Amino acid sequence: MKLIIQIPCWDEEDQLPTTLGDLPRHVPGIDAVEWLVIDDGSTDRTVEVAREHGVDHIVRLTNNKGLAAAFQAGLDASLKLGADIVVNTDADNQYNAADIPKLIAPILAGEADMVVGARPIENIEHFSPVKKRLQRIGSAVVRRASQTNIEDTTSGFRAYNREAALQVQVVSKFTYTLESIIQAGKMTVAIDHVPIATNPKTRESRLFPSMWAYVRRNSVSIFRIYALYEPLRVFTAAAAVLGIGALVLWGRFFSSYFGGHGGGHVQSLILGAVLFIAAVQLAALGVVGDILAGNRVINQRILERVRRMELKLGIEPSHYEPGARPSGHQATTGADAGPTPAGPEDEPTAEREAVKL
Numbered sequence: 001m002k003l004i005i006q007i008p009c010w011d012e013e014d015q016l017p018t019t020l021g022d023l024p025r026h027v028p029g030i031d032a033v034e035w036l037v038i039d040d041g042s043t044d045r046t047v048e049v050a051r052e053h054g055v056d057h058i059v060r061l062t063n064n065k066g067l068a069a070a071f072q073a074g075l076d077a078s079l080k081l082g083a084d085i086v087v088n089t090d091a092d093n094q095y096n097a098a099d100i101p102k103l104i105a106p107i108l109a110g111e112a113d114m115v116v117g118a119r120p121i122e123n124i125e126h127f128s129p130v131k132k133r134l135q136r137i138g139s140a141v142v143r144r145a146s147q148t149n150i151e152d153t154t155s156g157f158r159a160y161n162r163e164a165a166l167q168v169q170v171v172s173k174f175t176y177t178l179e180s181i182i183q184a185g186k187m188t189v190a191i192d193h194v195p196i197a198t199n200p201k202t203r204e205s206r207l208f209p210s211m212w213a214y215v216r217r218n219s220v221s222i223f224r225i226y227a228l229y230e231p232l233r234v235f236t237a238a239a240a241v242l243g244i245g246a247l248v249l250w251g252r253f254f255s256s257y258f259g260g261h262g263g264g265h266v267q268s269l270i271l272g273a274v275l276f277i278a279a280v281q282l283a284a285l286g287v288v289g290d291i292l293a294g295n296r297v298i299n300q301r302i303l304e305r306v307r308r309m310e311l312k313l314g315i316e317p318s319h320y321e322p323g324a325r326p327s328g329h330q331a332t333t334g335a336d337a338g339p340t341p342a343g344p345e346d347e348p349t350a351e352r353e354a355v356k357l
Contacts, residue, residue, distance in 0.1 A: 003030045003104065004057070004083040008070035010040040012091040013049045015202055019089075020053045022097040029101075029108045030085070035323070036078060040070040047321075055323040057081060060333050062319075071176040075165050077317035079307065081329065087159045095119075095157035096197040103159045106192045113164035113189045116150050116181070117157035117196035124198060131214065138218055142178050145226045146185030150193050153181050154218075157196060164189045166307050169300055172225065174217060179225050186229060187300075228296075231289025239282035246275035 005023055009016060016037075025033050034056040039047050041064035050058060059077045061070065071088060078086040085104055089095050095117060106112035121127065121135050135154065142153040154177045160168065167187050170176040184191045227234045249272035256265045320332045 001030050001084050002032045002034065002082055003027055003085045003087065004034050004036050004078040004081060005087045005089060005100070006036040006038060006071075006074040006078055007089055007091050008038045008040055008067055008074060009042060009046050009050075009091045010064060010070075011042045011044045011046060013042075013045040015092055016046060016049050017053055018202075019091055019093040019097075020050070020055065022093065023089075024097060024100060027101050027104070030104075034081070034083075036074055036081070037323075038070045038074040038077075040064050040066070051324045053324075056325070057317075057323050057327060057329075058321045059317065059319050060321055066173050068170050068172050068174060068176040068179075072168075072170050073319065075160070075168065076307075077320055079162065079165055079311060080315060080317040081327075083165070084162055085159055086165050088156060090156050092202050093199050094201075095155075096199055099157075099194075099196040100159075102194050103157065103196065106194065107159055107161045111190070112192035113161050114180075114184050114191045115159045116152065116191070116193045117155050118150070118152040118193045119155055119157075119196060119198050121152060134215060134218070138178075138222060141222050141226070142181055145230060146182040146191075148181060148185045148191050150181055150191065152193065153178055155196075166304050167300070169303055171228075172221060174221055178218075178221055182225055182229050183300075186297075227289070229293065231293055232286045235282045235286030235289060239279040239286065242275045242279035242282065246272040246279060248272075249275065 007016075007019065012019075020035065023035060027033055035054070036057040036059065037046070037050040037055045038059045038061070039050075040061050047058055047060060057077065059070075059073050061073060065073075074088070075086060085107055087100055087103060089097065099117060103115055103117055106115050121132055124132075127135070135152070139151060139153040143150060146153075154175075156177055158180075164184065167189055168180050168183060170179050170183075172179045181191065249268040253265045253268040253272065256268075316329055316332050318332055320329060322329065322331065
Protein backbone atom coordinates (compact mmCIF):
# COMPACT_ATOMS: atom_id res chain seq x y z
CA MET A 1 0.00 0.00 0.00
CA LYS A 2 1.61 3.23 -1.19
CA LEU A 3 0.57 6.73 -0.06
CA ILE A 4 1.72 9.77 -2.02
CA ILE A 5 1.33 13.19 -0.40
CA GLN A 6 1.17 15.86 -3.10
CA ILE A 7 1.75 19.59 -2.62
CA PRO A 8 1.00 22.14 -5.37
CA CYS A 9 3.57 24.94 -5.09
CA TRP A 10 4.14 28.34 -6.63
CA ASP A 11 7.16 30.28 -5.32
CA GLU A 12 7.17 28.50 -1.96
CA GLU A 13 10.90 28.31 -1.16
CA ASP A 14 10.38 30.10 2.17
CA GLN A 15 7.38 28.14 3.44
CA LEU A 16 8.07 24.72 1.92
CA PRO A 17 10.70 23.58 4.49
CA THR A 18 8.20 24.00 7.34
CA THR A 19 5.45 22.21 5.42
CA LEU A 20 7.72 19.29 4.49
CA GLY A 21 9.10 19.12 8.03
CA ASP A 22 5.62 18.29 9.35
CA LEU A 23 4.83 15.57 6.78
CA PRO A 24 5.00 11.97 7.99
CA ARG A 25 7.23 9.28 6.51
CA HIS A 26 5.37 6.48 8.25
CA VAL A 27 1.59 6.11 8.53
CA PRO A 28 -0.21 3.14 10.17
CA GLY A 29 -1.63 0.78 7.55
CA ILE A 30 0.65 2.16 4.81
CA ASP A 31 3.77 0.36 3.55
CA ALA A 32 5.40 3.31 1.75
CA VAL A 33 4.90 7.07 2.08
CA GLU A 34 6.29 9.30 -0.68
CA TRP A 35 6.17 13.05 -1.25
CA LEU A 36 5.35 14.78 -4.53
CA VAL A 37 5.76 18.51 -5.22
CA ILE A 38 4.01 20.09 -8.19
CA ASP A 39 6.00 23.16 -9.22
CA ASP A 40 3.49 25.47 -10.89
CA GLY A 41 5.99 27.59 -12.82
CA SER A 42 7.90 28.90 -9.78
CA THR A 43 10.55 31.57 -10.36
CA ASP A 44 12.39 30.97 -7.06
CA ARG A 45 14.21 27.93 -5.62
CA THR A 46 11.11 25.88 -4.89
CA VAL A 47 12.36 22.81 -6.77
CA GLU A 48 15.86 22.97 -5.26
CA VAL A 49 14.44 23.37 -1.75
CA ALA A 50 12.11 20.41 -2.34
CA ARG A 51 15.05 18.19 -3.31
CA GLU A 52 17.12 19.42 -0.38
CA HIS A 53 14.36 18.36 2.00
CA GLY A 54 13.92 14.87 0.62
CA VAL A 55 10.96 15.16 -1.78
CA ASP A 56 10.70 11.92 -3.78
CA HIS A 57 8.98 13.18 -6.94
CA ILE A 58 8.62 16.51 -8.73
CA VAL A 59 6.14 17.53 -11.42
CA ARG A 60 7.52 20.67 -13.03
CA LEU A 61 5.08 22.74 -15.10
CA THR A 62 6.81 25.09 -17.52
CA ASN A 63 4.87 28.19 -16.47
CA ASN A 64 2.15 29.07 -14.01
CA LYS A 65 -1.07 27.22 -14.91
CA GLY A 66 -3.08 27.79 -11.75
CA LEU A 67 -4.00 25.70 -8.73
CA ALA A 68 -6.58 23.52 -10.50
CA ALA A 69 -4.16 22.51 -13.27
CA ALA A 70 -1.38 21.82 -10.76
CA PHE A 71 -3.70 19.65 -8.68
CA GLN A 72 -4.78 17.64 -11.73
CA ALA A 73 -1.17 17.20 -12.91
CA GLY A 74 -0.20 15.91 -9.48
CA LEU A 75 -3.12 13.50 -9.38
CA ASP A 76 -2.22 12.05 -12.80
CA ALA A 77 1.44 11.70 -11.82
CA SER A 78 0.59 10.04 -8.50
CA LEU A 79 -1.46 7.40 -10.28
CA LYS A 80 1.38 6.65 -12.71
CA LEU A 81 3.84 6.48 -9.81
CA GLY A 82 1.81 3.66 -8.29
CA ALA A 83 -0.12 5.46 -5.55
CA ASP A 84 -2.94 3.54 -3.89
CA ILE A 85 -3.95 6.63 -1.89
CA VAL A 86 -3.24 10.29 -2.75
CA VAL A 87 -3.38 13.01 -0.10
CA ASN A 88 -3.43 16.63 -1.26
CA THR A 89 -2.32 19.42 1.07
CA ASP A 90 -1.33 23.07 0.70
CA ALA A 91 2.22 24.45 0.61
CA ASP A 92 1.44 27.19 3.16
CA ASN A 93 1.13 24.55 5.91
CA GLN A 94 -2.47 25.59 6.59
CA TYR A 95 -3.47 22.02 7.44
CA ASN A 96 -2.12 19.95 10.31
CA ALA A 97 -0.17 17.05 8.76
CA ALA A 98 -0.66 15.04 11.95
CA ASP A 99 -4.27 14.50 10.81
CA ILE A 100 -3.23 12.54 7.70
CA PRO A 101 -3.80 9.15 9.42
CA LYS A 102 -7.27 10.36 10.41
CA LEU A 103 -7.90 11.59 6.86
CA ILE A 104 -7.10 8.26 5.19
CA ALA A 105 -8.73 6.07 7.88
CA PRO A 106 -12.16 5.86 6.11
CA ILE A 107 -10.39 4.80 2.90
CA LEU A 108 -8.35 2.12 4.65
CA ALA A 109 -11.54 0.88 6.32
CA GLY A 110 -13.30 0.66 2.94
CA GLU A 111 -15.94 3.19 3.99
CA ALA A 112 -15.09 5.95 1.47
CA ASP A 113 -13.26 6.59 -1.79
CA MET A 114 -12.67 10.28 -1.15
CA VAL A 115 -12.32 12.05 2.20
CA VAL A 116 -12.32 15.81 2.80
CA GLY A 117 -10.77 17.37 5.88
CA ALA A 118 -13.33 19.68 7.50
CA ARG A 119 -11.73 22.71 9.16
CA PRO A 120 -13.25 24.28 12.30
CA ILE A 121 -14.36 27.34 10.32
CA GLU A 122 -15.94 29.12 13.29
CA ASN A 123 -12.72 28.81 15.32
CA ILE A 124 -10.26 30.06 12.68
CA GLU A 125 -9.20 33.47 13.96
CA HIS A 126 -7.96 34.98 10.68
CA PHE A 127 -11.30 34.28 8.95
CA SER A 128 -13.50 37.36 9.10
CA PRO A 129 -17.21 37.01 9.99
CA VAL A 130 -18.10 37.73 6.36
CA LYS A 131 -15.78 35.00 5.09
CA LYS A 132 -17.14 32.51 7.62
CA ARG A 133 -20.69 33.25 6.51
CA LEU A 134 -19.73 32.94 2.85
CA GLN A 135 -18.04 29.62 3.60
CA ARG A 136 -21.28 28.32 5.11
CA ILE A 137 -23.39 29.56 2.20
CA GLY A 138 -21.00 28.22 -0.43
CA SER A 139 -20.75 24.85 1.25
CA ALA A 140 -24.54 24.62 1.45
CA VAL A 141 -24.86 25.31 -2.29
CA VAL A 142 -22.20 22.72 -3.16
CA ARG A 143 -23.82 20.15 -0.85
CA ARG A 144 -27.10 20.64 -2.66
CA ALA A 145 -25.50 20.39 -6.09
CA SER A 146 -23.41 17.32 -5.19
CA GLN A 147 -26.02 15.64 -2.98
CA THR A 148 -23.40 15.07 -0.29
CA ASN A 149 -23.04 16.12 3.34
CA ILE A 150 -19.54 17.65 3.19
CA GLU A 151 -19.25 20.44 5.75
CA ASP A 152 -16.20 22.26 4.38
CA THR A 153 -16.31 22.10 0.59
CA THR A 154 -13.42 24.55 0.02
CA SER A 155 -10.90 22.55 2.06
CA GLY A 156 -7.90 21.47 -0.01
CA PHE A 157 -6.86 18.84 2.54
CA ARG A 158 -8.32 15.66 1.10
CA ALA A 159 -7.54 12.04 0.30
CA TYR A 160 -8.41 9.91 -2.74
CA ASN A 161 -8.13 6.21 -3.28
CA ARG A 162 -7.09 4.93 -6.70
CA GLU A 163 -10.63 4.59 -8.05
CA ALA A 164 -11.64 8.10 -7.02
CA ALA A 165 -8.44 9.60 -8.47
CA LEU A 166 -9.07 7.82 -11.77
CA GLN A 167 -12.53 9.36 -12.09
CA VAL A 168 -11.76 12.95 -11.09
CA GLN A 169 -11.20 15.34 -14.00
CA VAL A 170 -11.23 19.03 -13.12
CA VAL A 171 -12.00 21.45 -15.96
CA SER A 172 -12.13 24.65 -13.91
CA LYS A 173 -9.07 26.91 -14.32
CA PHE A 174 -9.50 28.53 -10.92
CA THR A 175 -10.02 25.93 -8.21
CA TYR A 176 -10.51 22.20 -7.94
CA THR A 177 -12.14 22.04 -4.51
CA LEU A 178 -15.76 22.74 -5.43
CA GLU A 179 -15.87 20.98 -8.79
CA SER A 180 -14.24 17.76 -7.58
CA ILE A 181 -16.85 17.37 -4.82
CA ILE A 182 -19.77 17.97 -7.19
CA GLN A 183 -18.18 15.62 -9.71
CA ALA A 184 -17.65 12.93 -7.07
CA GLY A 185 -21.25 13.26 -5.94
CA LYS A 186 -22.45 12.64 -9.49
CA MET A 187 -20.25 9.57 -10.00
CA THR A 188 -19.75 6.24 -8.25
CA VAL A 189 -17.45 7.78 -5.65
CA ALA A 190 -18.28 7.40 -1.96
CA ILE A 191 -17.32 10.68 -0.28
CA ASP A 192 -16.91 11.42 3.42
CA HIS A 193 -15.40 14.08 5.68
CA VAL A 194 -13.48 14.10 8.96
CA PRO A 195 -12.73 16.98 11.36
CA ILE A 196 -9.17 18.30 11.17
CA ALA A 197 -7.04 20.93 12.86
CA THR A 198 -5.37 23.90 11.19
CA ASN A 199 -2.08 25.69 11.78
CA PRO A 200 -1.61 29.43 12.37
CA LYS A 201 -1.68 31.64 9.30
CA THR A 202 1.74 32.03 7.66
CA ARG A 203 0.99 34.33 4.71
CA GLU A 204 -1.81 35.97 2.78
CA SER A 205 -3.73 33.88 0.26
CA ARG A 206 -2.46 34.12 -3.31
CA LEU A 207 -5.77 32.97 -4.75
CA PHE A 208 -7.73 35.92 -3.36
CA PRO A 209 -6.08 39.35 -3.21
CA SER A 210 -9.07 40.70 -1.25
CA MET A 211 -12.31 39.63 0.38
CA TRP A 212 -14.37 40.93 -2.54
CA ALA A 213 -12.19 39.01 -4.98
CA TYR A 214 -12.90 35.91 -2.89
CA VAL A 215 -16.64 36.58 -3.03
CA ARG A 216 -16.64 37.32 -6.75
CA ARG A 217 -14.50 34.37 -7.83
CA ASN A 218 -16.19 31.82 -5.61
CA SER A 219 -19.66 33.04 -6.58
CA VAL A 220 -18.83 32.78 -10.28
CA SER A 221 -17.18 29.38 -9.78
CA ILE A 222 -20.17 27.96 -7.91
CA PHE A 223 -22.60 29.24 -10.56
CA ARG A 224 -20.50 27.93 -13.45
CA ILE A 225 -19.99 24.52 -11.86
CA TYR A 226 -23.67 24.25 -10.88
CA ALA A 227 -24.72 25.21 -14.42
CA LEU A 228 -22.23 22.71 -15.83
CA TYR A 229 -23.61 19.79 -13.86
CA GLU A 230 -27.27 20.86 -13.50
CA PRO A 231 -27.98 22.88 -16.68
CA LEU A 232 -31.63 21.90 -17.00
CA ARG A 233 -32.41 22.95 -13.44
CA VAL A 234 -30.50 26.25 -13.70
CA PHE A 235 -31.92 27.40 -17.02
CA THR A 236 -35.44 26.14 -16.30
CA ALA A 237 -35.47 28.10 -13.04
CA ALA A 238 -34.30 31.24 -14.83
CA ALA A 239 -36.90 30.66 -17.56
CA ALA A 240 -39.62 30.25 -14.93
CA VAL A 241 -38.70 33.60 -13.32
CA LEU A 242 -38.88 35.42 -16.66
CA GLY A 243 -42.07 33.56 -17.60
CA ILE A 244 -43.77 34.62 -14.38
CA GLY A 245 -42.67 38.21 -15.04
CA ALA A 246 -44.19 38.03 -18.53
CA LEU A 247 -47.48 36.70 -17.14
CA VAL A 248 -47.63 39.48 -14.56
CA LEU A 249 -47.10 42.16 -17.21
CA TRP A 250 -49.63 40.58 -19.54
CA GLY A 251 -52.11 40.37 -16.69
CA ARG A 252 -51.62 44.07 -16.04
CA PHE A 253 -52.23 44.87 -19.72
CA PHE A 254 -55.35 42.73 -20.14
CA SER A 255 -56.78 43.98 -16.86
CA SER A 256 -56.47 47.53 -18.12
CA TYR A 257 -57.58 46.57 -21.62
CA PHE A 258 -60.85 44.99 -20.51
CA GLY A 259 -61.33 47.91 -18.15
CA GLY A 260 -61.24 50.26 -21.09
CA HIS A 261 -57.74 51.66 -20.46
CA GLY A 262 -55.59 49.28 -22.50
CA GLY A 263 -54.14 51.96 -24.75
CA GLY A 264 -51.98 53.34 -21.95
CA HIS A 265 -50.34 50.03 -21.09
CA VAL A 266 -49.07 48.78 -24.43
CA GLN A 267 -45.54 48.86 -22.99
CA SER A 268 -46.55 46.07 -20.57
CA LEU A 269 -47.64 43.94 -23.51
CA ILE A 270 -44.34 44.54 -25.35
CA LEU A 271 -42.13 43.98 -22.31
CA GLY A 272 -44.07 40.83 -21.43
CA ALA A 273 -43.51 39.51 -24.95
CA VAL A 274 -39.77 40.21 -24.66
CA LEU A 275 -39.59 38.38 -21.31
CA PHE A 276 -41.58 35.45 -22.69
CA ILE A 277 -39.25 35.08 -25.68
CA ALA A 278 -36.24 35.21 -23.36
CA ALA A 279 -37.86 32.54 -21.13
CA VAL A 280 -38.39 30.24 -24.12
CA GLN A 281 -34.77 30.70 -25.16
CA LEU A 282 -33.50 29.93 -21.64
CA ALA A 283 -35.65 26.80 -21.50
CA ALA A 284 -34.20 25.71 -24.85
CA LEU A 285 -30.68 26.32 -23.54
CA GLY A 286 -31.50 24.13 -20.56
CA VAL A 287 -32.52 21.27 -22.84
CA VAL A 288 -29.38 21.68 -24.95
CA GLY A 289 -27.23 21.92 -21.83
CA ASP A 290 -28.81 18.74 -20.45
CA ILE A 291 -27.93 16.90 -23.66
CA LEU A 292 -24.36 18.21 -23.48
CA ALA A 293 -24.15 17.16 -19.84
CA GLY A 294 -24.96 13.62 -20.92
CA ASN A 295 -22.15 13.77 -23.47
CA ARG A 296 -19.81 15.09 -20.78
CA VAL A 297 -20.53 12.06 -18.60
CA ILE A 298 -19.74 9.78 -21.53
CA ASN A 299 -16.48 11.67 -22.14
CA GLN A 300 -15.54 11.33 -18.47
CA ARG A 301 -16.04 7.58 -18.64
CA ILE A 302 -13.93 7.41 -21.80
CA LEU A 303 -11.17 9.41 -20.11
CA GLU A 304 -11.29 7.09 -17.11
CA ARG A 305 -10.76 4.09 -19.38
CA VAL A 306 -7.91 5.86 -21.20
CA ARG A 307 -6.23 6.46 -17.85
CA ARG A 308 -6.58 2.78 -16.97
CA MET A 309 -4.98 1.86 -20.30
CA GLU A 310 -2.09 4.26 -19.68
CA LEU A 311 -1.48 2.74 -16.27
CA LYS A 312 -1.57 -0.75 -17.75
CA LEU A 313 0.95 0.24 -20.45
CA GLY A 314 3.24 1.93 -17.94
CA ILE A 315 3.14 5.41 -19.50
CA GLU A 316 5.50 7.74 -17.63
CA PRO A 317 4.07 10.78 -15.81
CA SER A 318 4.10 14.04 -17.74
CA HIS A 319 6.46 16.91 -16.74
CA TYR A 320 8.14 14.57 -14.27
CA GLU A 321 11.55 14.79 -12.61
CA PRO A 322 13.00 12.51 -9.91
CA GLY A 323 13.33 14.12 -6.52
CA ALA A 324 16.09 13.80 -3.95
CA ARG A 325 16.94 10.24 -4.99
CA PRO A 326 16.43 8.03 -8.06
CA SER A 327 12.84 6.88 -8.34
CA GLY A 328 13.06 4.35 -11.15
CA HIS A 329 11.09 6.66 -13.43
CA GLN A 330 12.67 8.64 -16.23
CA ALA A 331 12.43 12.42 -16.48
CA THR A 332 9.85 13.74 -18.94
CA THR A 333 10.64 17.46 -18.85
CA GLY A 334 12.56 19.61 -21.32
CA ALA A 335 14.50 17.63 -23.91
CA ASP A 336 13.46 14.39 -22.18
CA ALA A 337 9.77 14.98 -22.86
CA GLY A 338 8.35 12.28 -25.10
CA PRO A 339 11.55 10.35 -25.99
CA THR A 340 11.20 7.96 -28.92
CA PRO A 341 13.14 4.76 -29.55
CA ALA A 342 15.92 4.82 -32.12
CA GLY A 343 14.36 2.08 -34.22
CA PRO A 344 11.90 -0.80 -34.25
CA GLU A 345 14.46 -3.10 -32.67
CA ASP A 346 14.53 -0.89 -29.55
CA GLU A 347 10.84 -1.41 -28.85
CA PRO A 348 9.52 -4.90 -28.06
CA THR A 349 6.99 -6.24 -30.54
CA ALA A 350 4.47 -7.03 -27.81
CA GLU A 351 4.64 -3.48 -26.51
CA ARG A 352 4.19 -2.03 -30.02
CA GLU A 353 1.12 -4.19 -30.55
CA ALA A 354 -0.30 -3.16 -27.16
CA VAL A 355 0.11 0.53 -27.99
CA LYS A 356 -1.51 0.00 -31.41
CA LEU A 357 -4.40 -1.76 -29.75
